[in-house]
């Protein structure tokens with residue numbers, strides 16, 4: 598458990614929160630990420646990841662509505678609502694972007710999967726339990742839900758993955774990469790929003806610690822998801838069933 602010695606001021610808290618995040622990530626490299634960034638993923642491995650992470654992408658709006666439902670502060674709800682709408686598709690308010698899970702499905706098609714297969718597929722148990730823990734935590738505490746959202750340099754990580762795909766997996770068509778392009782931009786704003794809320798609301802040592810621990814739990818959720826994918830598709834070398842391929 599992450600512990601603080603005293604209550605921190607807002608700026609100091611922000612710095613400490615982000616330092617705890619980068620420290621945890623540096624101390625716990627994830628085998629899937631190392632494999633992916635080194636350009637070593639095969640097509641079946643990328644297909645497995647794409648299929649399994651669809652469940653996670655589907656739950657992002659649910660987590661964001663859980664934050665809205667629990668938050669008693671109208672100012673924060675008004676700031677968070679556009680993000681929730683964005684995730685579920687700004688086309689409902691006359692803007693350009695469709696639901697973000699739809700962009701992920703386009704990526705799944707780009708790696709050669711059938712859209713119907715991905716929509717109907719069961720996630721691996723490790724992915725399911727990790728993601729469900731995330732949405733359930735946000736449903737129990739809106740503030741922890743914010744701490745388990747994009748923070749710090751989340752957008753940079755997505756941008757880095759986009760560069761990796763373009764460099765090492767250039768067989769994936771550029772038209773299938775909108776999910777990555779979009780998030781390397783919008784997550785800059787989303788991360789700032791989370792940090793603004795956390796610095797405003799975490800005014801006691803206990804809340805400050807709870808939110809740092811929630812952020813670390815979110816990093817662990819990422820780790821569990823990626824470990825499940827790495828075990829299934831890289832270590833065990835399992836392929837998706839025949840009907841999974843786009844025709």
Ligand SMILES: [Fe+2]
Pocket residue numbers: 657684697780
């Ligand atoms: Fe999104």
Ligand SMILES: [Fe+2]
Pocket residue numbers: 747780783784787
């Ligand atoms: Fe986002």
